[in-house]
Amino acid sequence: MAQHLELVQSIRQAGHRLTPQRASVLAVIAESECHLTAEEILARVRERYPYLNKSAVYRSLELLTELGLIHQTDLGHGRVEYELHRHPHHHHLVCRRCKHIQQIDHAVLQRLQKKLANEFGFHADLDHFAIFGTCRKCQTRAKRTAHAHS
Amino acid sequence: MAQHLELVQSIRQAGHRLTPQRASVLAVIAESECHLTAEEILARVRERYPYLNKSAVYRSLELLTELGLIHQTDLGHGRVEYELHRHPHHHHLVCRRCKHIQQIDHAVLQRLQKKLANEFGFHADLDHFAIFGTCRKCQTRAKRTAHAHS
DNA sequence: TTAAGTGCAAATCATTTGCATGGAT
């Protein structure tokens, strides 16, 4: 947690109270390599700081998102996942059929991001972006099914 | 509904039973200009065909999505929205702060789509795509807030 | 005829909220 002191202090600097709940939620997310659900965050915090409530997790996550310290992603698992606002980014190609998730480099989306900024003045949150579609394997499978019925 | 006969028949052609429930769900989506929630679909179908149940809507939507006749989008409204798989596409820039939604042309994403297909063999569902971020107005507002606290 | 599909009502499950209490500043 020591290496996240600055990060944690930015809560106070933004004019909000620095509670142990908020600090530990942020620390857990910062220490994680990947995305976590609210429930996972709750569980991990409780390993060392048992005084944390579900509501406080959601309220902290809302604040941290608002401050731009973390990001929310919906990978189609029926619940939101949270991760630190960190560089370099990576993204996800999520197959709707087999649910397989392939990571891709931020470079693939960089041109799009710039285009949106230039043309529309829109700052796209392309941290941990999720793109849904059909993976190579499932495309083949779909064709086979179509033939079977034609 | 007459002009959607072909579309409706493709349910049977895919090896599924063509029930009035499925037909009317598909017809309502096909007639709509934009995305609809499950509840809206239920309401619209009932205007002319009152024998439709919530569960049947969800089960129909699942099937139609599987068949590639419709698409699901999560525009961050807390519920999924459905629309016909139709050309030409358009997409959405959704501001996380003010919730404003700006439509953009498919051309903006076409290059990305091709890149994903070529490099990863991934067929991205970029129909009615939603990109989250911060719009021009809210970026300005965020800067102002930051100054107030520094 | 008969398996696939529907209706109904109850279950699920992530997230939100009201309100009394507590703690950061």
Added chain:
DNA sequence: ATCCATGCAAATGATTTGCACTTAA
């Protein structure tokens, strides 16, 4: 000392599910 933040439990609300009944083929 203030009032922002938390804990708790109950509410919400979209989606899912079990099971008996119905119907498209």
